[in-house]
Structure formats: structure tokens, C-alpha cells
Amino acid sequence: MKRLLFAGTTIAVLTAAAASWAAMDPIATRQAVMKNNGAAMGALAGMAKGEAPFDANAANLAVRVLFNGAVGFTDLFPDGTQTGMDTEASPKIWEDMAGFKAKGVALEEAAAGVIATPITDLDGVKAALGAIGKTCGGCHETYRVKKDG
Template sequence: MRYALAFASAAALLAPLAFTSAAAAQDAAPQVERHEIMEEVGDAMGVLGGMAKGERPYDAAAATEALDVFIVQTPLFLELFPEGSETGHDTRAKPAIWEDPADFHEKGEALVAAAESAKGPAGESLEGLRTALGPVGQSCRACHEAYRAPKN
């Protein structure tokens, strides 16, 4: 009983902190959220590329999970470019995103489609992953070339 009361007291004390963290995450600047998503997507590409290059063992589940990152996160990413978020937080977003949002969204949708098409082959074999990864990489590259500025 004593431990249950101690646990309940601790939970009551920590609850406001959890709410504060969730609220802070919701209030994060779009530039920060964009960066976090791209870090996650980059990590997923690292998993896929590592397998394709033979730098890490092929794992069908890890390959499909990595592709799911592209499928789930890209649509969220595309919505994180409101007016006024063109600068700040060391963003590398080019002005072209706001000048031609339709093309930007089209490139993002092409990435999602490539990742969706890659899931089957990537989940079947290493050779399937290697073959399917090309269009995913090409979609990434097309968007980066058009819409991401080089590092300073």
C-alpha cells in the first residue's frame, strides 16, 4: 500500500511535466520540426543504404520499417512550410519551396510513391532492396537539388 501511494504521488508530480513537454513539442517552430523529420528520414536512408552496400546485414523487417518512415513522415514534412518560416533555425530550405509549392508537394508525393513501391521488393530480398532503392534515392535527390540549400 505504501508503494502504491508513493507511486501515485510521483505520478501526480510528474504529470504536469509531461503536459509541458507535449505542449512545447506542439509549439516547436516548423523549421525545428522539419529538421527533426529529415534527421529521421536520413537515419532511415542510412539503414537502407547500409544494407544495400553490404555494410550491415539485410533485415527485411528493418527495411520495410525504414521505408515506412518515408511514407509516414514525408506528408507531415510537406505541411511544415508556412509563410514566415523561410528563415531561422539554420533552415536550408530554398525560397523556391514558397515560390512553387505545387512542385514541392509533387516531389514529396513522388517520394512517398517510390517508398510504397519499394516496400514489397525490399521486404523480400537484398536484391529486391537494392533494385527498389534507386527510385527512392532519385526522389530524395530531386527534392534536395531543387529545394535544399547547401550547408554554409
């Protein structure tokens, strides 16, 4: 019961967040989603590095945040949002939208894989961090350009 409530709350929070993002500018939304992804990866990495105690609920919630961050993310790059707000989106996104979208799917699938068999111990955190983390760099390598040095 407790578990169901937890999952229900999570989904409610995420849905509300998604709804409010949708009303925002696509670039602002992209940036907010990436901040959330960073926070979620940080929660997992903190446990993996032994800086935070293992917490299965927090770890699985972090993975769900990452899944939610991936769903629809690559739709937030319509024509006309190539520049502005210090976006670090690379022009290569618009040159190869299909390749870019595939990278989004890679994150979605990596996170979905962990959701299907939830994390129950620290090794699970490390495995999730590796599997999901690989997809972050995998996309940033081609489709993100650092501007602030």
C-alpha cells in the same frame, strides 16, 4: 501474429512521433524528419553496401519511416518559416509551392510502392534504395540550399 504485432508497434511509434512533432516549431520538425529520413536511408544503404546483414524487418521498417516522413512534410513550410534556425529551405519553395509539393508526393508514392510489395531480399533493398533515393536528390536539387559548406 508476430508480423501484425510488429506492424502495430511500428504504426504506434510513428503516430506518437508525428504527434510530438506537430507540437514543435515547423522548422525544427522539418529538420527532425529529415534526420529520420537520413537514418532510414542509412539503414537501407548499409545493407545494400554489405556493411550490415540483410534484415527484411529492418528494411521494411526503414521504408515505412520514409513514407511517414513524406506524409504531410510539405505542409511544414507555412509563410513565416522561410528563415531561421539555419534552415536550408530554398526560397524557391515559396515561389513554387505546387512544384515543391509534387516532390513530396513523389517520395510518398515511391515509399508506398515498396510498402505495397514489401522487401524480401537484398535485391529488393537495392531497388527500394534506387527508387526512393532518386526522389531525395530530385527535390534537393531545386528546393534545398546548403549553407554550412
